[in-house]
Amino acid sequence: MTYRHSRGRVCRSLLRLSALTLACGMLGGTAWAQTALPADQDAIEWHQPAQPMGNAITALALRTGLQIGVDADAVRGKQAPALEGRLTARQALLALLEGSGLEAVRGSSGSYTIRPATPAPVRANPTTGEEAAGGSLPTVTVAAGRDTVTEGTGSFTTDSPIRTAAGLPLTLRETPQSVTVITRQRMDDQGISQVSDVLRRTPGISFVQNGNSGSDSNSVYSRGFMVENFQIDGIPQAGTASGSWLQQTGDLAPYDRVEVVRGATGLLNGVGTPAATINLVRKRPTAEFQANASISAGSWNYYRGEVDIGGPINESGTVRGRIVAAVQDNESWIDRYKEQKQIFYGIVEADLTPATRLTAGVNIQQHDSDSSARSGLPLFFSDGSLANFDRSANAAASWAHSYQDQSQYFLAVDHRFDNGWTAHAAFNRSERAYDDVIGYAARGYVNRTTGAGLSLWPTRWNSEPVQNAADFHATGPFELFGRRHDLVLGYNISRTVDRPPSYTNWYIPGYDSSIPNFYLWNGDYPAEPFNPQTGTNETATNQSGAYATVRLRPTDALSVILGARVSDWSERKRSIPFSGKATFSSRSENGVVTPYAGVVYDLTDHWSVYTSYTDIFKPQTSKDLSGNTLDPLEGKAYEAGVKGSFYEDQLNVSAAVFQTDQDNLAVALPGQFAPDGSAAYRAARGTRSRGYELEAAGELMRDWQIGAGFSRSVARDADGVRLNTQVPGQLFRLFTTYRIASIGNGLTVGGGVNWQSETYSSNLGPSGKARFTQPSYGTLDLMARYQINKQLSMSVSLNNVFDKTYYTSTTSSFYGAPRNVQVTLRGTF
Known part of the structure; x- marks a missing residue:
């Protein structure tokens, strides 16, 4: 077998970066921001079906007591998703507006106004202290789609569900195992750019380094045992193909966060040690x-x-x-x-x-x-x-x-049905x-x-x-x-x-x-x-x-x-x-x-x-x-x-x-x-x-x-x-x-x-x-x-x-x- 190291592939890709940058710089688009709302009340159980947006907001206001002003033209023709599970009023309102092109703006009296999202002069950034229009909290930019994201939140934790432990979308409190989420904000604050550096700083995780980066002699441990379960977007990575590479030389630039579930996770991985899944x-x-x-x-x-x-x-x-x-x-x-x-x-x-x-x-x-x-x-x-x-x-x-x-x-491919x-x-x-x-x-x-x-x-x-x-x-x-x-x-x-x-x-x-x-x-x-x-x-x-x-x-x-x-x-x-x-x-x-x-x-x-x-x-x-x-x-x-x-x-x-x-x-x-x-x-x-x-x-x-x-x-x-x-x-x-x-x-x-x-x-x-x-x-x-x-x-x-x-x-x-x-x-x- 003759091995040829393909050293030029990334270089050629990077040469195209300037053209891609120019193309993206010409993109327009409507802002898709949602104002982070303060705590309104404790979480309650929701079983609200999918329905027209106006009806859904009215039902939420009647149940929670929130004062919500709605522009009828803004919600006309829009469909709201079903609400299921235990949610606070804030979480429920954000869930209804997700992906709709609408935003909720909080007034000084505690009431909210629903309006079409407008381009923000500055992208939400927790480090700038920029205040949202009409509110007292910074704007949180939410990625398009139905995904949990941590960038832009300014937080060292997440209040959104994750699936790494049992396959179900569960919040950290709902998950019956120890879970740590290293968010994008924390990675940026600590200047962390390598997967190995995240592992050195994660609670309950020990990185035993015997050699230089890339060496097979380096190992990750949790609860006294070697960590061998690695995933990307929830898909298990085999050791020879990806797992060992991730822990040794993986770079964090493409990633929003790192989820670490300590203990055995054989339900999703099939095989693995009881140390942790990363x-x-x-x-x-x-x-x-x-x-x-x-x-x-x-x-x-x-x-x-x-x-x-x-x-x-x-x-x-x-x-x-x-x-x-x-x-x-x-x-x-x-x-x-x-x-x-x-x-x-x-x-x-x-x-x-x-x-x-x-x-x-x-x-x-x-x-x-x-x-x-x-x-x-x-x-x-x-x-x-x-x-x-x-x-x-x-x-x-x-x-x-x-x-x-x-x-x-x-x-x-992801598809959401009307029944939730x-x-x-x-x-x-x-x-x-x-x-x-x-x-x-x-x-x-x-x-x-x-x-x-x-x-x-x-x-x-x-x-x-x-x-x-x-x-x-x-x-x-x-x-x-x-x-x-x-x-x-x-x-x-x-x-x-x-x-x-x-x-x-x-x-x-x-x-x-x-x-x-x-x-x-x-x-x-x-x-x-x-x-x-x-x-x-x-x-x-x-x-x-x-x-x-x-x-x-x-x-x-x-x-x-x-x-x-x-x-x-x-x-x-x-x-x-x-x-x-x-x-x-x-x-x-x-x-x-x-x-x-x-x-x-x-x-x-x-x-x-x-x-x-x-x-x-x-x-x-x-x-x-x-x-x-x-x-x-x-x-x-x-x-x-x-x-x-x-x-x-x-x-x-x-x-x-x-x-x-x-x-x-x-x-x-x-x-x-x-x-x-x-x-x-x-x-x-x-x-x-x-x-x-x-x-x-x-x-x-x-x-x-x-x-x-x-x-x-x-x-x-x-x-x-x-x-x-x-x-x-x-x-x-x-x-x-x-x-x-x-x-x-x-x-x-x-x-x-x-x-x-x-x-x-x-x-x-x-x-x-x-x-x-x-x-x-x-x-x-x-x-x-x-x-x-x-x-x-x-x-x-x-x-x-x-x-x-x-x-x-x-x-x-x-x-x-x-x-x-x-x-x-x-x-x-």
Whole structure:
């Protein structure tokens, strides 16, 4: 197999950006804004049918007592959707007006006027403090269609439903699991542009970094276990095709938010660990023209540019588009390490009918890194003492590199029926191309005096895996025993094909990989080895499943959520060496049933208690020391907790306790490898993880946002021995901002703390008996943003303020980033 790295695809796409920008700049369109309304009353149960808009508004006013003035000409001929579920007056009014081209304007007396939406002089921006006409709160721009969005809200949480946990559209309080939403506002405030950086700052999530970006040795953990379930717009992403790429080198420019559901989510994913599911939700086209651009510069020659343009494509606004592009070039505190990134994202939405929408788009990301390593240098000298290398030391050879391309093409159709039901069909194709030429100093230990004793570990991995995935589901209300309930029926299917070549690798005949004196080494020698291809491997993985979830409402305060999934999974492998006999293997699991149950009880209008249960099932690819694949992971997960929502769901708080029981858990064997060179694992039986989590996110008071969480979890085997000790058992995450409106056009200041407890690994060093411990530590980040005028702002982020030195790995000398600064200039039009 000959691999050719397609380095020019993104570049060619970006060259078209200027033409696309000009085209979008010529678009007009009517504003599609809705004024954010204050809290009117507590939530009530709605079963209002679809009907003419005038009738619907009259019915709402009679039931809630709101004074609403309506222009008869403005609502004539418009149809309002059905209202279902528990909604406040504000939420109900917004739901009626969604997509109608109307807006609600609040007067000083508390009454509202319904009128045609008019172009706003300035797009709603929570950082500017711009007041809505006739009201006292900033305007919220809502994306066209029927989607949850967080950009433009200025919030660190969402009051809109999400589907990641059970397939039903449930608010955070209605979901019987721990859920965190990292909103667009929070990502922008923290200067976060990479998926890995979001994961480092998410409550209950630990990012264990053993090597540079793109390395397969980096892992994400939650509740003591590795996170392997990644989704984009709710469609599961296979590890070789997309999942591992997302956590390593994925860029956030195309995404509106990141949803993290902690615990098992086998109902929608089919297979997976009980750690968490991470769902990245794409940005949607906007119904009115908008554009923003930013340039950033920072420590270690960091430079980044980004542009985001969207709006209607035709005069009526029934076709809308959006393009996002970004380029990034940076060095690092690690000697010789460099990165380049290019991102292009385009999406188009078309209203085929007032109730049917077609969506299509593409997302292309390219990430190149030079002098990259899978780990840091050894932790110990040859005499067994701690090596304590400098933070800037690089274990990689100068010729080592990692080139990764990811292209995704997606298509979706949504239809809303008059009875309140919706249908969704989506297709996603992921094409990943990667080429990792690896050479890093991982063999042996440095002699403290002479610098000898260390050698490179050379190898090469490259492939072009492809995943085709589809998801179909229908959601809506039904009546039973005189009450309204909710149901979702769905089916998803995926096929992933990977054909990587095999190479000599690891111990290449005749190649001298030794480094005579590490103290004089600059990465230039030994030279890149001749590593010929020796054959081809092929893996085809098929997964499908049908699922159903129902939310029964025996009373207004009680929700019972029941669901099940029936899954089929198969994997076929073929190894074809250039010399010798080909080998074949296959595994399959059919008719695996994954049940799910949850109960939510509303104690008051603001507090609820919940409990949930689900099964765990996951075929594994990890191998033991003999090269045998471990048996499927099986287990059960339990969770219980309390949730609260305040200020019209602008502040969400939660507390949860959980327990997870598993068999055949893959536990890494540090420094040991399977015959093919991959990391070796052992299967642990009778494992149990227990812990608790606390979280708060949203608006504490006007202009004050917070996102905070504390988690504790410990996993042990049947003998009580702690597992995955390289993962912290306790995590504390905090980030908060406050806008001081009285300073100029508005000054926002903020800060964050990331703290974790002690981690360690055993059976290390020349003796194979040493233990390395990273003590507990915390880092402080600060930020400030000044609104220069309505269109222009400048922000500064200072990370690791006290320049804390710490290891991000307990198996090699890989350090976290030293103190660094980033400055961003952003324009919004």
